[in-house]
Amino acid sequence: MQKKYAHFLCASLLSLSATSAFAQTTSDEIAKYREMIAEGNPSELYEMAGEELWRQPAGPKQVTLEKCDLGLGPGVVDGAFAQLPRYFKDTDRVQDLESRLMTCMQTLQGIAQADVVNSAFGKGLRKDIEAVVAYVVTHSKDMKINVPATHPKEKEMVALGKKMFFFQGGPMDFSCASCHSASNQRIRLQDLPDLTTQAGAAFGWASWPAYRVSSGEFWTMQRRLNDCFRQQRMPFPIYGSDVTIALSIFMANKGDGGIVQTPGLKR
Amino acid sequence: MNKIYVRYCTAAVLLASLSLGAQAQTLNSKFDAMLASGFTAQGIAGLDRLKQDPIQALCSDPEVRNTPAAQKILIEEQTKAMAAIKPPTDGQYLGSWKAGEAIAQSGRGATWSDTTKAPNGGGCYNCHQISKQEISYGNIGPSLTGYGKTRGNSEAILTYTWNRINNSKAYNACSNMPRMAHFNLLTEQQIKDVMALLLDPESPVNK
Numbered sequence: 001m002q003k004k005y006a007h008f009l010c011a012s013l014l015s016l017s018a019t020s021a022f023a024q025t026t027s028d029e030i031a032k033y034r035e036m037i038a039e040g041n042p043s044e045l046y047e048m049a050g051e052e053l054w055r056q057p058a059g060p061k062q063v064t065l066e067k068c069d070l071g072l073g074p075g076v077v078d079g080a081f082a083q084l085p086r087y088f089k090d091t092d093r094v095q096d097l098e099s100r101l102m103t104c105m106q107t108l109q110g111i112a113q114a115d116v117v118n119s120a121f122g123k124g125l126r127k128d129i130e131a132v133v134a135y136v137v138t139h140s141k142d143m144k145i146n147v148p149a150t151h152p153k154e155k156e157m158v159a160l161g162k163k164m165f166f167f168q169g170g171p172m173d174f175s176c177a178s179c180h181s182a183s184n185q186r187i188r189l190q191d192l193p194d195l196t197t198q199a200g201a202a203f204g205w206a207s208w209p210a211y212r213v214s215s216g217e218f219w220t221m222q223r224r225l226n227d228c229f230r231q232q233r234m235p236f237p238i239y240g241s242d243v244t245i246a247l248s249i250f251m252a253n254k255g256d257g258g259i260v261q262t263p264g265l266k267r
Numbered sequence: 268m269n270k271i272y273v274r275y276c277t278a279a280v281l282l283a284s285l286s287l288g289a290q291a292q293t294l295n296s297k298f299d300a301m302l303a304s305g306f307t308a309q310g311i312a313g314l315d316r317l318k319q320d321p322i323q324a325l326c327s328d329p330e331v332r333n334t335p336a337a338q339k340i341l342i343e344e345q346t347k348a349m350a351a352i353k354p355p356t357d358g359q360y361l362g363s364w365k366a367g368e369a370i371a372q373s374g375r376g377a378t379w380s381d382t383t384k385a386p387n388g389g390g391c392y393n394c395h396q397i398s399k400q401e402i403s404y405g406n407i408g409p410s411l412t413g414y415g416k417t418r419g420n421s422e423a424i425l426t427y428t429w430n431r432i433n434n435s436k437a438y439n440a441c442s443n444m445p446r447m448a449h450f451n452l453l454t455e456q457q458i459k460d461v462m463a464l465l466l467d468p469e470s471p472v473n474k
Contacts, residue, residue: 156297163298168323170316171377171450173436175327178443179407187393187405233377235316236309243305 043134043211043263046218050135053128059109068104070097070136081140082260085249087151094157096248097136098222099240101129117239121223126239130209133220137209137262145206145260147252154249157242161250164243165195170233176247178232180204190267195251202258205251210264218263221248312379322348326441341440349437352430352448355455360425360462367464368471370457371397377452387452389461394443397464398471407443415466416473428465432458 054065054077070080071088085096091103105111111125119126149158168175179187180195194200209220219227225244229237237244308314319327322344331337373388375381392401394408418424430437432453435444447453453461464470 156294159294160298160301163294163327164301166327166329167302167319168327169319170312171452172445173323173326174445177329182407185405185407187407188403190405230312230378230380233312233316235306235312235314236379237306238304241305242301246301 041211041263041265043138043209043218043265046131046134046211047138047263048135050131050133053132054135058128059105059111061108061110063108063110065101065104065108065132067108068101070100077136077139079140079143081137081262082143083146085147085154085157085245085252087153092153093242094153094245094249096221096240096245097133098129098220099245101132101136102240105129113240121226122217130218130220130223133209134218134263137260140260141262143260145202145252145255145258147249147256149249149253149256154253157246157249158253160242161246161248164247165250172233174232174234176228176232195254198255198258200255201251202255203261205248205255206258206260206262207264207266209262210266212266214267219266309379311377311381311383322436322440332441345437345440348434348440348446348449349430352433352437353455354426354429355459360429360459361420361467362456362459362463364460364463364467364470364472366457367460367462368398370453370461371464372401386454386457389447389453389457390445391461399474400471411465412472414472415468415470418466420466425462425466428462429458432461 054068057064067074069088069090070076071083071086072078072080081097084100085094087094088100088103093099095103102113102116105116105125106113116125116129122130147154149155165176165180168178176195179185179192180200183194183197183200185192185194193204195204205221208224209218210224211217212219222239222244225247226237226239229235302317306314306317321340325332325337325341325344328337332341370389371391374390374393375385376387376390381387391397391411392404394405396404396406396410396412397414399412414428431444433448434446435442436446436449445452447458448455464472467473
C-alpha cells in the first residue's frame with residue numbers, strides 16, 4: 001500500500017513539473033492550470049496518507065489519533081477545521097490545528113512535542129502532521145468559517161494577533177500589514193489579499209493549507225506563515241508558537257462566516 | 268445640574284481611559300512575552316530584529332500613529348533621518364543603469380536563508396513598475412517608468428532621489444519603503460547604479 005502510494009505520488013509529481021513551468025508567468029496561466037487539474041488537486045495524495053496516519057497506531061504508546069479532540073469531541077473530524085483556532089480547556093490555550101495535533105500526538109501517542117517542533121517542514125514527524133492536516137481540512141471543505149472568538153482567551157489572542165499583524169521590525173521595517181492591508185496590491189505578479197477585510201481574510205485564511213505548484217509541496221498555514229516571516233526578514237517563528245496562533249485566529253476571526261476552500265491550489 | 272453632569276462626565280471619561288490604559292498595558296506585556304517566546308535566531312536573522320526603533324514602534328500602531336503626540340515624534344525622526352543621509356563621497360550621483368537594472372530585479376538579501384557573502388538586491392520590481400520591458404512588477408509603490416524623462420536631472424531631483432533611496436523615512440516616517448542605506452541593505456555604489464537606472468537618459472526607463 002505504501003509503495004503503491006509512493007508510485008502514484010511520483011508519477012503525478014512528474015507530470016506536474018512538466019506543466020508547472022508554464023504556470024508561473026501570469027495569473028491567467030495559473031487559472032488555466034487550476035482548471036486543468038480541478039478534478040484532482042494533488043493534495044488528495046496527502047489527504048489519503050493523512051487518513052492512514054490518523055488510523056495507524058504510532059509513537060511509544062502505539063495508539064492511533066482516532067480519539068483526538070479537535071474541538072468537537074474525541075475523533076470528530078467533520079467540520080473540525082472550520083472552528084479552529086479555538087480555546088481548549090485541557091491545555092488552557094488557544095490552539096490551531098497543527099498545535100492541537102501536537103497535543104494529541106503527545107497525550108495519546110507519547111510523542112514529545114519538542115521532537116515535532118525541532119524537525120523541519122516536509123520531514124519526519126512534521127511530514128506526518130502535514131498529511132494529517134490535509135486529511136482534516138478536507139473534511140471542512142465548503143463549510144463556513146466559524147471562529148467568532150467569544151471566549152475571553154480567544155478574544156485576547158485575536159487582539160495579540162492584530163498587534164502582531166501590524167508589528168514592524170527587521171532591516172526592512174516590514175510587518176504583515178506592509179503587504180496585506182490594502183486591496184488590489186501585488187508583489188511582482190502575486191496578488192496579495194487584504195487581510196484587514198472580511199473577504200480578504202476569509203480568502204487568505206481559508207485557501208490555506210494548499211498544494212503549492214511552484215515547490216511541488218503541500219503547505220500548511222504554519223509553513224505559509226513561516227515563509228511570510230522569512231520574507232519579512234524577521235527571525236525564525238517557532239512551530240506552533242503563540243505568535244503563529246495569534247496571527248491565525250486574527251485572520252480566521254476576521255474572515256468569520258467565509259467559506260473554507262481548503263485544500264487550496266497555489267502558484 | 269449641568270456642572271454636576273460635566274464633573275461626572277469628566278470623571279467617567281478619566282476612569283474609562285485609565286482602565287483602558289491598564290488593559291492596554293496588560294496586552295502590551297503579554298505581547299512582549301509572546302514575541303520573546305515566539306522566535307529563534309536563524310542564520311543572519313537574529314533576535315535583535317525584533318527590537319524596534321522609534322519609527323518602527325510608532326508606525327506599528329495604526330491607532331496611535333496619527334495622534335498629534337505620535338506625529339510630533341515622527342516628524343522629529345524624519346528630520347534625524349534626513350540629517351543622517353550622506354551625499355555620494357565623490358559627488359557623483361549616477362552609476363551604471365545596467366548594473367542598476369540587475370539590482371532592481373534581485374529581491375535577495377537579509378533573510379535567514381541568505382548570507383552576507385552575496386550582494387543584496389534592491390527588490391525594486393517587487394513593488395514598483397520601472398522598465399517598460401519588465402511586465403512582472405508589483406504595485407505597492409508608485410510606477411517609476413519614465414522617471415528621469417518626466418522629471419529631468421536637476422540637482423534638486425538628483426538629491427531628492429538619492430535621499431529617497433537612502434532613507435525613504437526622511438520624507439515620510441511611515442513610508443513602506445525600506446531604508447536602503449540606513450540598514451546597509453545596498454552599498455553606495457549600488458545606490459548610484461539604481462539612480463542611473465532611474466535618471467540616465469540611456470536607461471530603458473527613460474526610452
